[in-house]
Amino acid sequence: MVRSKNEGPRRVELIGPYAGVFAYVTGTCLMLSGPLLGLTADGWASGLCAGVFTFPIGLAVVASAYEWRRAERRFQAVGVHGTGEVLSVNEIRPGGENPDMADITIRITGPTFDTFTADCTLENHSRMTTGHTFNLMVDPTDNSFAIGFDHLFPRDDQDAPPQV
Known part of the structure; x- marks a missing residue:
């Protein structure tokens, strides 16, 4: 790419x-x-x-x-597990029949790459507030990231907030 x-x-x-x-x-x-x-x-x-x-x-x-x-x-092949923390919820757009979408700013941290921030759009969940953390996968070569991909992120805790 x-x-x-x-x-x-x-x-x-x-x-x-x-x-x-x-x-x-x-x-x-x-x-x-x-x-x-x-x-x-x-x-x-x-x-x-x-x-x-x-x-x-x-x-x-x-x-x-x-x-x-x-x-x-x-x-x-090259993805590294990381953690995303919601820094701000910029806008929530109503989805009508579809889920609401939230424009957020997140801080992404991990053990093998430098911390960085990114803006992205996610489905709005009730627990998506400032300070909320979730797992994600990062390609350290270009800082692209994937959030909530089920077979990359097995869920151990059933009471955890929904994967985004």
Whole structure:
């Protein structure tokens, strides 16, 4: 991954192998739905109409899943466990039917990398307040970090605040 020197720490999204397979299958089905509809329906016109909408969406799903899986493999290889502490909750945006989103500033510390701060957006949980700490994974080469990835962060304590 090529990043500019001026780019600061950033949060990356990761998905596990099962979610990756699901995303690849879903994206492939979306990409193939237009041509399959064209073969089974009255003609290519109906397949073309459906494919114009479903192909780009399926392609975006597959490309995103590829990037998420590539980042997950990189974090498995070079990732270091760290701790994030919420320094400030900058804004909480209502999500309507979706979860509320919180723009926060966090301090990230760990044993093998320098402490740094980062701004990120997370789902708002009731316990997400200043001083809240949680586990995360950091790639020390570029200070990218992943928060709350289940198979990287096994939960021992059932009473712990929800993983973000």
